Structure formats: C-alpha cells, structure tokens
Amino acid sequence: MNAERIPDIIIGRLPVYLRALQRLSDKGVQTTSSQELGEIVGISAAQIRKDISQFGEFGKQGTGYSIAFLIERLKNILKVDRVWDVVIVGMGDIGHALARYNGFANRGFNIRMVFDNDPHKVGDKVGSFEVLDTKVMAEKIKQNKIKIAMLTVPATVAQEVAEQLVKAGVKAILNYAPISLNVPSGVRVQHIDPATHLQRMTYYLD
C-alpha cells in the first residue's frame, strides 16, 4: 500500500469501478480484467490499472483481478466496508424519493433519520421513517454521532441548514439544493443539481 496522498480524481473513479464490479459479481462473474472493466465504465484499461495499483498489487498477470477480492479492497479503501448512518433534511419530493430508495443499504449507507421544519409534515410517516422536527436535528445528530447528511431543502435555506449540520458534527453533505454551499475545510460536499448537469451537456448539442 502506497502511503502517498491519493488524488481526489482517482478517489472519484473508485465508486464507479466498485459499482460495476458489484454488478458483475451479482451476475456470477468471478474474474475480470482492466480491459473488460474499462469497456463497462468507459475508462481506458491503463487508467484503471494505474488507479488500482495506487493501493497495492491486487491483480495477477495473465489472469486479471478476482472480483470478490477487488470489491473487498475497494470497499475497504472507500471505507464502505462498514455502514454509515445518514440523515435526510427536507421532506419535499426529493427527500421523499431518497427516504424510500432502497439502493443505499448494500452500498454502505443506512438512512437513520429524516427531518423537516414544516409542522404539517413533522410526525408523518415517509417510507419507514417518522419525520422529525428540524428543531431537534442538531441534538439527534450529535447524540448519534452522525457524519453524513443529504440536504434536500429549498435553496433559500440550504446554506443556513448546512451550517447547523456542520456545527452538529456532520462532515459530508450531499447537497441537492441548487446553490454552492460554503463549508469549513474538513467538511466534504458533493452537489447534485439536475439543471447544472443538463447545462453541462447542452454545450455539445447543436
């Protein structure tokens, strides 16, 4: 294992490899090559070999990679060989969809609690969760030492809520609000904004 700092761009590709490998594994495939994996995820074989080799020699010349082993290593590297508790803040349509999504469990995440500030929603059931009041959010997050939040509140309050989350100890925010969040260093943010993603593609259309 190389002790040097790994560039974030490589870290960003690992979950994509992992997802493809898990899919292969589910189909019963035992072994793959950088070539095959590259074709699946649309990345050059050399790139994949180089990315993986940052963390050790996981492959075998002539044979390729054991899928089960590589999955195990990637999960360990990405720290998803454990289960992370996650909260969702904002029970609008997107919050609803995320709360009911069953794709988190086998990828290292457990939705633990969901919050909203609307008195009409607090107490409602969404999926298997009872909506909790944002007033008790900081307290609950601290109590349960939760480090990850998905933020699905309106843009107007997103920055403010993000600050509450950070203050309560959250270190990673998946932000669905269409604004750039400002957070202290040490806190990671990923942005999901469909319009932004679409605008990134229209440049290439006629």
Added chain:
Amino acid sequence: MNAERIPDIIIGRLPVYLRALQRLSDKGVQTTSSQELGEIVGISAAQIRKDISQFGEFGKQGTGYSIAFLIERLKNILKVDRVWDVVIVGMGDIGHALARYNGFANRGFNIRMVFDNDPHKVGDKVGSFEVLDTKVMAEKIKQNKIKIAMLTVPATVAQEVAEQLVKAGVKAILNYAPISLNVPSGVRVQHIDPATHLQRMTYYLD
C-alpha cells in the same frame, strides 16, 4: 472569441458560475469580481478569470464583470439562451420528483413528456403531465425532435432504454440509474447516483 476546443472540465464549471451569477442577479447585485465569485463557488479567482477569458474579454479592469452581461454570455455559450425540450423516462419516485420540480423552467429546460411502461401508471397524471406509454416513446421523441432525456428507470433496464432513446435521436442523457451507460460517441451522459457520490466522500472520513 477563441476558436480552439474548450476542455470539458471548463465547460463543467460554467453552469456553476452561471447559477451563482443568477442568484446574485436575483438579489439585485449588478456587478461582481472573479474574487467574489470565487468565494461563492469555492474556486480560485485566477481559475475563474482564465475560464471566462477562454470565450472573450467579458470583464473590465478595475471594475469586474457586469452580472447581466456575463449571464447572457454564459447562457449563450452553454446554449441555454434557448429552451430545450426534455423527456423523463420512468415514473418511480425520482421521476415523480423531477416531473414536479419547478427549477428547470428558468434554467433553459422544459419538461415536455414523461413515460413509463407500467400499464397501471400509463394515463395517470404526474404534476401537469399525463404519463405516456414507453411503447410510443421513440415515435414521440422523433416527432418532436427531442434531444435530451432524464432516465429514471430501474438499473436492470436502463441500458436497454438508453439504446431506444439514442436510436430515437436523443443526444444527452441524465442517468439516474446506478450503472454506467454505454452509448455511442456523440451522445453525452451525466450520471447522478447518490450512493456513488456518498462513497466519494467516505474515503475522507475517519
């Protein structure tokens, strides 16, 4: 205007700048600087100046950038100075949320039709849309010359549906299914997968 090919990494930042500028504009601000914009979006001022200057000299030394003008230029560059028709395929929770989301209209996109293959859903109303049968999807897309689709179907059928979309003339797909889509060159794909985004952050947590 520079005629050279612009790197995709720069194109990817422009929608983020645009979003921040529109937010400033909504607040009534007239002028900004690379410095200020950089603080908002978390990118260095030099980077922003260089990105913008790829397309022309839009700023003024000593003063900064006229927000209205810069918005206009960025919209033009990203080709969102027009309105793009978009279809949504898959009326599960995420499809529902997108169909009812009102954040597309003022960012260059008009949801035109929504599809599902479930006979129980076809004919239902979702937001202001009547759910159409996937059987007529290719035909409708061709008829209306639609170039952009949001794909919110289960992973098991996502590749297959993507191929139908491409065959019908779609050139840009926003993919919510947790798989890497394989599409011909000339077709753009952006992936939105919350678990993948979360896994990109857990690496940095303790």
Added chain:
DNA sequence: CCATATTGTGTCTATTTGTACAAATTATCC
C-alpha cells in the same frame, strides 16, 4: 493625480493521462 481594485495573460509548476514493455500467467499446439 495618486491609491486601490481588478482583468487578462505569459510563465512556470504540478497533475493527469497515454504509451510501451518486461514480467508473470495461462492456454494451445503438436
């Protein structure tokens, strides 16, 4: 008219990707 602000860009440095190949493994052939 001087102090301050701010752009656009040339230069340098760092990062990222591509290419090629030795080394190791497996498959095939006779």
Added chain:
DNA sequence: GGATAATTTGTACAAATAGACACAATATGG
C-alpha cells in the same frame, strides 16, 4: 509434456492538460 502463443498486470517514461502565480494594463474614486 514441453514449447510457443496469447493474456494481462504494474510501472517507467513521455506527452498533454490543468492550475498557480505574478504582473502589466486599465479603470475608478476621492
């Protein structure tokens, strides 16, 4: 069963891309 061909990794090296830095040139404001 031994020789040969085909795979495939990990990495050294080269090329390409991206980002940081610095500053001349220009604008504004008292």
